[in-house]
Amino acid sequence: MNGVHDMGGMDGFGKVEAEPNEPMFHAAWEARVMAMVRAMGAAGAFNIDTSRFYREALPPHVYLGSSYYKKWLLGLQDLLVDKGYVAADEVKAGHALAPARPLKRGKFTTDDVERIMVRGKFGRPAPAPAKFKAGDRVRARNIHPPTHTRLPRYVRGHVGVVERDHGCQVFPDSAAIEAGENPQWLYTVVFYAAELWGADADPTVKISIDAFEPYLEPV
Amino acid sequence: MAHDHDHDDHDHDHEHGSELSEMQIRVRALESILTEKGYVEPAALDAIIEAYETKIGPHNGARVVAKAWTDPEFKQALLKDATAAVSTLGHVSRVGDHLVAVENTPERHNMVVCTLCSCYPWEMLGLPPVWYKAAPYRSRAVKDPRGVLADFGVTVPRETEIRVWDSTAETRFLVLPMRPKGTEGWSEEQLAELVTRDSMIGTGFPKTPGAPS
Numbered sequence: 001m002n003g004v005h006d007m008g009g010m011d012g013f014g015k016v017e018a019e020p021n022e023p024m025f026h027a028a029w030e031a032r033v034m035a036m037v038r039a040m041g042a043a044g045a046f047n048i049d050t051s052r053f054y055r056e057a058l059p060p061h062v063y064l065g066s067s068y069y070k071k072w073l074l075g076l077q078d079l080l081v082d083k084g085y086v087a088a089d090e091v092k093a094g095h096a097l098a099p100a101r102p103l104k105r106g107k108f109t110t111d112d113v114e115r116i117m118v119r120g121k122f123g124r125p126a127p128a129p130a131k132f133k134a135g136d137r138v139r140a141r142n143i144h145p146p147t148h149t150r151l152p153r154y155v156r157g158h159v160g161v162v163e164r165d166h167g168c169q170v171f172p173d174s175a176a177i178e179a180g181e182n183p184q185w186l187y188t189v190v191f192y193a194a195e196l197w198g199a200d201a202d203p204t205v206k207i208s209i210d211a212f213e214p215y216l217e218p219v
Numbered sequence: 220m221a222h223d224h225d226h227d228d229h230d231h232d233h234e235h236g237s238e239l240s241e242m243q244i245r246v247r248a249l250e251s252i253l254t255e256k257g258y259v260e261p262a263a264l265d266a267i268i269e270a271y272e273t274k275i276g277p278h279n280g281a282r283v284v285a286k287a288w289t290d291p292e293f294k295q296a297l298l299k300d301a302t303a304a305v306s307t308l309g310h311v312s313r314v315g316d317h318l319v320a321v322e323n324t325p326e327r328h329n330m331v332v333c334t335l336c337s338c339y340p341w342e343m344l345g346l347p348p349v350w351y352k353a354a355p356y357r358s359r360a361v362k363d364p365r366g367v368l369a370d371f372g373v374t375v376p377r378e379t380e381i382r383v384w385d386s387t388a389e390t391r392f393l394v395l396p397m398r399p400k401g402t403e404g405w406s407e408e409q410l411a412e413l414v415t416r417d418s419m420i421g422t423g424f425p426k427t428p429g430a431p432s
Contacts (some may be wrong), residue, residue, distance in 0.1 A: 008334035008361045008385065011300035017368040018417075022348050024272060029246040034271070035345075036253060037248075043258060052336055066353045068337070073246060094248030096255035108259045113266040117274060119315025119342070122389040150387045152334050153385065166317065166390055167398055186388050192429040197362055205381045207361050210388035 001053075001147050002153060004060040009154040009197070032078040036074050042116045044104025045085055049176035053148035054079040067173070093179040124183035126168040130213070132187055136162045137219040140211065148176030155207075158218055160191040165209065171212055185213040269348060280343035280393055281414035283308065284425075285407045287320075288398040296320055301393060305343075308371070314342040321384065322395045323421070328375045330368070330421030331384045331392045332360035338386035343393050344416055361385055371422045394421040401428045 007013075025031045041051060055063070055075035079168040080086040084101050104180060132138055140155040150172050174182035192209040193201035221321060253259045281307055287294040296304040301318040321329040333339065334357045339347040350356050359367050364381045368374065373383060384392045396418040401411060405428075417423030 005335055007354055007358040010354075010358040013358050015352075016355045016359070016367055018348065018350050019370065025241070026348055029243045030284060031268045031271075032246050032250055035267040036250060036259065038267055039259045039263060040253070045258075050254075064354070068325060068349065070242060073242070073249070077249060085258065086249075090252050091248065094244075094251055096252050100256035100258065102259060107257055108263050110234070110260060110263045110266050112261060113270055116267070117342075118269050119317075119354060119389075119391075121316050121344070123316055150335060152385065152387060154334075158299050166388070169317075172388070182370075186390075188390075190382075193362075202365060202381070204377070205364055205383065207383045209385045210390050212388070215360065 001058060001148065002144055003026040003056045004063050005056040006153050007028070008152045008158075025069075030067075033069045033073045035213070037072055037172070038116055039101075039108040039112075040076070040080065040085075042112055043106065043108040045083060047175050047178075049148060049170075050074060050178065051079060051171040052172075053176040054082075056148065058123050067105075104142070122169040124170060124181060126185070127183060130185045132161055132162045132165070132185070132213070132216065134164055136142055138162055138187075138189060138211075139219050141208075141215055141217055143215070145173060147173065149215075151211065152209060153194055155191060155209055155211075158191055158195050160189040160195070160208075163188045163190050166210065169212075171214070173191050173212070187211055187213070187216070189216065207213055233426045247301055275342055276389035277343075277414075277416035277419065279418070280340070280419045281357075281411040283320075283343065283393070283421065284395055285410035286337075287296070287395055288402075288408050288410050294395075297395070308345070310390055314340075317388075317390045318343070318393060318394050319390055320393045321382070324381065325376075325397075327380045327382055328421065329384060329392075329394045330360065330383050331386060332357060333386040333393060334358070335385075335387060338391065340391035340393050343420060348416075368422065371384055371417065383400050394419050396425050399425050399427050410417075 037051060041048065057070050058071060058074055077091055081088050087098055090097050101184040137159060139159050140151060140157065142157045161211050168183045169186045171182040174180055189211045190206050193207060194203065196207060198213035254261055287297050293304060297320045301320040302314055302316050305314050305318065323329055337347055337352040339351060356367060361383050364383050384393060399413055413426040415423050416430060418425045
């Protein structure tokens, strides 16, 4: 979706301000939100792509006006309500009012903590040979799916070069809408800054994205 | 940390007190619902937070970088397949698949961003700082990386190529910074002390020997 989350190349957000000795969390509730998202995902309520999609789908003014973990909370609530794990009136009441919807992997307990400290595996067997190889010139397709995608707007329509392939991996565009893993080849594709930002761009800068095969066409 | 979550909001941010207490109420409400419905054990949430607070952090990445600085074979393995190379180091936290290490050289400076959200090598660097997840960095890193570096007080020579890695898939990038001069003969442990988090994101350099920290 063409949302405000897709920020690459936007102007007007000001300087980067680093906070010296920044704490891991700025309030205790942030840690609880992080833990709830990790736990409910691990219990099978959603996959990582769906959770990203729900944060992106927050109204633009909410997305831009909310702190990071507030976005996580709002996205989590919307997701759990949409999928029927929590009811809207329960959120309002602050208590459970109806029976639970069973979770794919059951209740998240302390026994499950260790396994979530290692990232999931996203590599999958290849359903077809790779269409591209290192050194190939490719164009990022001019596509605008209204749902989740990992092809940022700033590269669409532009030509780059395949630098390496990462094998076949879960395709976020499908997984986010629960349409299956639909594995696709994944490549690092490199663009000159001038290709993306025009002739005045810094000639010493190159930018790469990791692009799934359906995002690319041969040049 | 695990059990004091009802108390410490007040200490943090007086100006936003009303928003914080509202957030506290909302988060507590959701946690009550998830607990009452039998989806999560509160103790499991405590354990997740504790694990993030103690097990992951830039000390893991720093050990990997220091090892690469002292062991050419390890460095080669790291650049070829970072997941496999890191998994040979028993004292570093386990990493998932898809970790890629990219090497800074006099010819090339690497910098990592996630323009779409906040993808970051958690196991190597811990949870990302606020600036990494915020609009100024995400918007400008791909368009004006030298300007962003200037915000950090970092200057990369004009003739050095800048390569920005936008983390748009599940690949996670770790920058291998250049080893500081004047560290000949240093041990891995001494070198690890010089490796900063930002130097592994590409928005900073390692500390210089003898400089005030």
